[in-house]
Each structure stands twice: as C-alpha cells, then as structure tokens.
Amino acid sequence: MDFSLTDEQRMLADTLERLIADRVAPDQRRAMLEAPANERSALWRTFAELGLLHLPFAEEVGGLGGDGTDLMLIMRALGRGLVPDPYLAGLVLPGDLLARLGDAGQQARWLAPLLEGEHQLALAWQERDARYDAHGIVTTARRDEDGWRLNGGKQLVLNATSAAALLVTARHDDGRLGLFVVPADATGLTRRDYRTIDDQTASDMTLDAVSLSDDACLSRDAAQTLDATLALGRAALCAEAVGAMEVACEQTLDYLKERRQFGKPLSSFQSLQHRMVDMHLHLEQARSMAILAATSLDCPAAERDYRLAAAKAYCGEAARFVAEQAIQLHGGMGMTDECHVSHYAKHLVMFDHYLGDSDHHLEHVSDHLVDVM
Structure with a gap:
C-alpha cells in the first residue's frame, strides 16, 4: 500500500515544521507556559490565520475538509516542537463533538468562534x-x-x-x-x-x-459519537508521540556524538550504538502504527476501535522506551530542566496515560481479537 504524501501534504508538513521551529524554542516555550490562561498565544493566532484551526473539520461546518492524514501531520509537527498550545484538547476533541452533534445554533455559538481562534473549549x-x-x-x-x-x-x-x-x-x-x-x-x-x-x-x-x-x-444519546471522537483523539496522540520520539532520538544521538570518554565519542561504543538502534526500531514501528491509526478512522466502529487500541498500546510502550533510553544515555544531566530532552521524556511518559494507557488498550485488543478475525 502506498503511504506517500501528496504535494499539498508535504507542503503542510514543511511549513508547520519551519513555523514551529521558529516560534517554539525552549525559552519561547517557557514563556508560553507561564502566560495567563485566558491569553491566546501568538502561535495560536497564527494557526487561525493560516487555517490550521479549520483544517481538521468538514466543509459543511466551516472547516477545510482535512482527513486523518492531515491531522497526523499537524500533530507530528506539534510533537516535534513540544508545542504547549492545546490543539487536541482545546480544539479537535470538543470541536469534533460539536461538528457531529451540534445544531445550527449551537455550532454558531460555540464551533464557529472556536475555528476562528476566538476561544477554546x-x-x-x-x-x-x-x-x-x-x-x-x-x-x-x-x-x-x-x-x-x-x-x-x-x-x-x-x-x-x-x-x-x-x-x-x-x-x-x-x-x-x-x-x-x-x-x-x-x-x-x-x-x-x-x-x-x-x-x-x-x-x-x-x-x-x-x-x-x-x-x-x-x-x-452521545455514546457512539463520543467513541468516534475519542478514536480521533487517540490517532492524533499517536502522531504527536511519533514527533516527540523523533526529536528525543535526534537529540540523544547528537549528545552521543559530542560527548567524549576515554578520548572517543560515546557514539563509537558498540553497546551504546545498539541502544540507539533499539530506540529507532521502536520509533519506526510506532510511526507505522500511527499511520495505521490515521487511516483507520473511517472503518466500521468495531474494527476502528480495535486498530486504534492496538496503535495506542504500541505507541505508548514505544514512547516510554524511547523516553527511558534518552534519559539513561544522557546520564544525570538528562534529568535536569536545562536539558531539553527531559521535557520530551516527561511528555512521552505522560502520553501513555492520555485517553487510555497501554494496559487498558491491550485488554481491549485481547477481548476483541476473535471478533475482528
């Protein structure tokens, strides 16, 4: 199966990566975290101007008709930049429920201002x-x-x-x-x-x-719709985790190349090379599962939930593994606030607990294994 991106999707990914790299450096991220809760960040306003708040929603409700792959690209870029703005929690999850369930009046009152960046939910x-x-x-x-x-x-x-x-x-x-x-x-x-x-x-x-x-x-009677929205959220989280794992692997490899011991860079030691390979193996497998999640959102409910549970369970385990290895390979400094990889590690550990941890989703996979075969 061909998973290559279209020209428009590659342009979206490149634009987002450059924008976030320019706007969310470590010192800028700290300022965003310390800003008043009711104050929209400059990055959020830019997202609104570029249409990124409209992108995940259908044209019928004022969106741009983006699909699961488009959302995956956005969330991966947000994960790479460790962006603190609540794109998933403040926009995608509540907005998806409003788009699916709200009448015209409710959408005009709550969804339209959400997509314009005027408020969050x-x-x-x-x-x-x-x-x-x-x-x-x-x-x-x-x-x-x-x-x-x-x-x-x-x-x-x-x-x-x-x-x-x-x-x-x-x-x-x-x-x-x-x-x-x-x-x-x-x-x-x-x-x-x-x-x-x-x-x-x-x-x-x-x-x-x-x-x-x-x-x-x-x-x-919102039970089935809530299931669909949470499935969308889990797919988005998998993509975000992949972005964070990519940077954690990159920063760890850079550190091993720069740090020297016994007159040699740490990257020359075979045991550490093996651990970096293991990190990348987990990353590549998680990337495949994130693609599976993003392309399974339109499947029948039972099959969708099974695939999303499998993807979230594996990405959660991979995220914890990459976080733990990144900290260990950085040594004691990997635990300090000044070492940026520590922030990625904390986010990857917490990722496993958002919208269901690995144990919860593995239990779902086990209970429904026969049903989807």
Whole structure:
C-alpha cells in the first residue's frame, strides 16, 4: 500500500515544521507556559490565520475538509516542537463533538468562534471510578423545569483553565449518555487546577446542581459519537508521540556524538550504538502504527476501535522506551530542566496515560481479537 504524501501534504508538513521551529524554542516555550490562561498565544493566532484551526473539520461546518492524514501531520509537527498550545484538547476533541452533534445554533455559538481562534473549549469525560471507560459515567443529568441540572465530578480535564465552555458527559435517567455544553463560569461548577508532569494544564471538577438551559444539551444519546471522537483523539496522540520520539532520538544521538570518554565519542561504543538502534526500531514501528491509526478512522466502529487500541498500546510502550533510553544515555544531566530532552521524556511518559494507557488498550485488543478475525 502506498503511504506517500501528496504535494499539498508535504507542503503542510514543511511549513508547520519551519513555523514551529521558529516560534517554539525552549525559552519561547517557557514563556508560553507561564502566560495567563485566558491569553491566546501568538502561535495560536497564527494557526487561525493560516487555517490550521479549520483544517481538521468538514466543509459543511466551516472547516477545510482535512482527513486523518492531515491531522497526523499537524500533530507530528506539534510533537516535534513540544508545542504547549492545546490543539487536541482545546480544539479537535470538543470541536469534533460539536461538528457531529451540534445544531445550527449551537455550532454558531460555540464551533464557529472556536475555528476562528476566538476561544477554546474542553472535553470533560473522565471520572474517578470509570477510569478510561467512556461508558462508565455516573455524573447525572436531570430535567429541571425548562432546562437541565447536572451533578457529579470529572477528572483530568485538559485545558479547562482556558476554556470558554466545557463539553460534559452525563447520564440520563433512562441510562443513555448525554453531552452538555457547560459555560466555564456556570454556578455550581468548581475546579481544582494543576499541571501534569509534562506541563499540561488540567483540572478536577465538581458539578453541584449546575443549572443549564434546554439548548445546552448537544445530544441525549452521545455514546457512539463520543467513541468516534475519542478514536480521533487517540490517532492524533499517536502522531504527536511519533514527533516527540523523533526529536528525543535526534537529540540523544547528537549528545552521543559530542560527548567524549576515554578520548572517543560515546557514539563509537558498540553497546551504546545498539541502544540507539533499539530506540529507532521502536520509533519506526510506532510511526507505522500511527499511520495505521490515521487511516483507520473511517472503518466500521468495531474494527476502528480495535486498530486504534492496538496503535495506542504500541505507541505508548514505544514512547516510554524511547523516553527511558534518552534519559539513561544522557546520564544525570538528562534529568535536569536545562536539558531539553527531559521535557520530551516527561511528555512521552505522560502520553501513555492520555485517553487510555497501554494496559487498558491491550485488554481491549485481547477481548476483541476473535471478533475482528
């Protein structure tokens, strides 16, 4: 099968790589991380001007009709630059749900400004007892006069601190899974904000009798759509991890060539050469799995979820391996904040936990192995 890129896709990849290399040097990245939560970065505004915020969405909702491969190229470039802007958490995941489920009024209110870069959103779906199970939701949604009342809690809500609104999953009385748009300043919504080890902004939230209007409900039966959106997110994460692994391998090899011991560069020692080969083998296999993930999004649901679980499980294991080897081959300095590879390593370790870790997805692969054969 031919996986070569079109001329337009190669131009997209080259443009993004140059742009990010120019805008997200280590000192610039630190300034972006320390900026106020409600302030859009100059890079995000540039993304809006170039149409990169529109690209992953269908033309029918104001997008540019990009496919899984286009998203893979964007996320790989973001991973290479370790870009802190929440392209996946603040744009792709909530935007995809709005594009699939929102009516014209809801899309005009929330999706159109999102694509123009005027605000960001967040998806709140994970809960303490449900872990990575999108169907184990216990947050409740009950009718309240002419609206809704939500009660429950969410964990690890990425980008909640910068979001104008949150898309929240909640269980109806009849057992179906609903999806609601909750303004960030809604009464009864409280957050505990923190940063993950790779500097992502995240929040744990409590919803205590949050009152919403009737049109805040995007769907009363969103389970299948949520599965499709999370599959898209997992494909995007695999591509982002590949980009980060590429740079971790490059920086480690450069270090081994520069660092000398016993009068020779470290790269001349055969044992270290073998470890670099192992890192590249994991990288190349992860790249293949990321391509599989990006090209499987239009498959039937069962086959799509099986392929995405396999890809996410392998990329998670490969990301941890590359991170650990990069740190060990750099020695003690690899753990310091001044050594940029340490930031890639932390991001690669955390990648495995976003949208389901390797154990979770391997269990899915094991449970459904017979079904897809």
